[in-house]
Amino acid sequence: PDALAAMLGKWAPPSASAPGTAKKVYSADELRAALKESELINYYQPKVAVASGEVVGVETLVRWRHPRDGIVFPDQFIGVAEASGLIDDLTQTVFTAAMTQAKAWQEARLPLRIAVNVSMDNLASIDFLNFVAEAAAKEGIAPQNVVLEVTESRLMQDTRAPLEILTRLRLKRFRLSIDDFGTGHSSLAQLRDIPFDELKIDQGFVHRASTDETLRAIYDASLSLARQLNMEVVAEGVQDQEDWELLRRTGCDLAQGAFVSRPLLPEDVPGWIELWRERVRTQLFPREDAK
Ligand code: C2E
Ligand code: MG
Ligand code: MG
Ligand code: MG
Numbered sequence: 001p002d003a004l005a006a007m008l009g010k011w012a013p014p015s016a017s018a019p020g021t022a023k024k025v026y027s028a029d030e031l032r033a034a035l036k037e038s039e040l041i042n043y044y045q046p047k048v049a050v051a052s053g054e055v056v057g058v059e060t061l062v063r064w065r066h067p068r069d070g071i072v073f074p075d076q077f078i079g080v081a082e083a084s085g086l087i088d089d090l091t092q093t094v095f096t097a098a099m100t101q102a103k104a105w106q107e108a109r110l111p112l113r114i115a116v117n118v119s120m121d122n123l124a125s126i127d128f129l130n131f132v133a134e135a136a137a138k139e140g141i142a143p144q145n146v147v148l149e150v151t152e153s154r155l156m157q158d159t160r161a162p163l164e165i166l167t168r169l170r171l172k173r174f175r176l177s178i179d180d181f182g183t184g185h186s187s188l189a190q191l192r193d194i195p196f197d198e199l200k201i202d203q204g205f206v207h208r209a210s211t212d213e214t215l216r217a218i219y220d221a222s223l224s225l226a227r228q229l230n231m232e233v234v235a236e237g238v239q240d241q242e243d244w245e246l247l248r249r250t251g252c253d254l255a256q257g258a259f260v261s262r263p264l265l266p267e268d269v270p271g272w273i274e275l276w277r278e279r280v281r282t283q284l285f286p287r288e289d290a291k
Pocket of ligand 1: 045060061062073074075078091094117118119149151179180203236237238239256257258259263
């Protein structure tokens with residue numbers, strides 16, 4: 001009923017398809033054509049500070065605006081991109097557009113940290129490092145404001161080259177984030193060896209963790225590990241007020257999820273920020289407001 005809900009619509013889980021409906025699998029040729037025709041577009045999902053409500057950044061989430069099938073979600077084509085060698089092209093397309101957008105927001109006095117998802121396959125060659133550094137510099141985006149998210153489950157498959165490239169990116173002061181934490185099997189020693197700045201607790205261990213003991217144990221352990229390794233902690237998939245209160249009580253740094261905002265088109269971000277600030281003042285931190 002409130003303006004925010006009206007603007008954002010109802011959250012539809014990205015990979016929701018009607019029961020019994022098989023998801024279409026796209027071919028490498030179709031994806032190659034889509035890249036050529038610029039059919040891939042970036043959405044941006046906000047990350048907010050739990051203690052203050054401040055909007056600290058956004059995560060870039062790619063979608064394919066398919067001429068016949070409508071909006072196609074990344075789980076239907078990232079795998080194809082990785083298997084066919086198109087992933088470098090895809091990541092560069094997404095990253096370049098994200099930097100252009102970050103510059104536009106910077107010029108509009110919205111200095112948002114911008115996160116981009118990076119595939120392990122992108123970290124096979126030093127060319128990626130040079131690409132990232134040049135694309136950010138070209139738009140005047142400081143590396144400190146660029147976050148590279150790498151999924152935990154793939155992190156430890158093959159370590160050498162990716163580890164070196166991640167370390168070099170860190171030396172250039174790009175921020176590194178370990179995504180979907182809890183779904184992989186990284187050892188403490190491996191985590192110590194890669195200088196991550198941020199740890200994102202997978203959404204599977206966030207929603208309902210306040211009432212489910214098992215989820216809560218994994219959530220707590222992840223939070224505590226991140227603290228001890230000096231990483232900023234993001235809870236993914238924060239869906240409702242109860243999830244939000246858990247983050248508040250346990251001192252989680254950042255929140256992302258439907259409770260805050262679903263992924264947005266870039267033109268909707270400034271309007272969302274206004275509404276979110278209003279919601280922070282009137283609903284989420286009302287007492288502080290009354291002081
Ligand atoms: P991720 O990086 O872990 O991103 C979070 C996913 O969870 C996104 O799905 C987001 O829309 C969804 N999500 C966020 N909050 C909620 C919530 O409260 N409830 C529910 N049900 N879902 C929520 P999306 O956009 O479909 O992306 C799925 C995955 O695809 C991403 O997971 C990421 O691993 C990958 N991906 C997305 N964009 C890119 C990209 O540009 N490059 C690469 N290599 N991978 C990408
Ligand atoms: Mg991510
Ligand atoms: Mg994730
Ligand atoms: Mg994920």
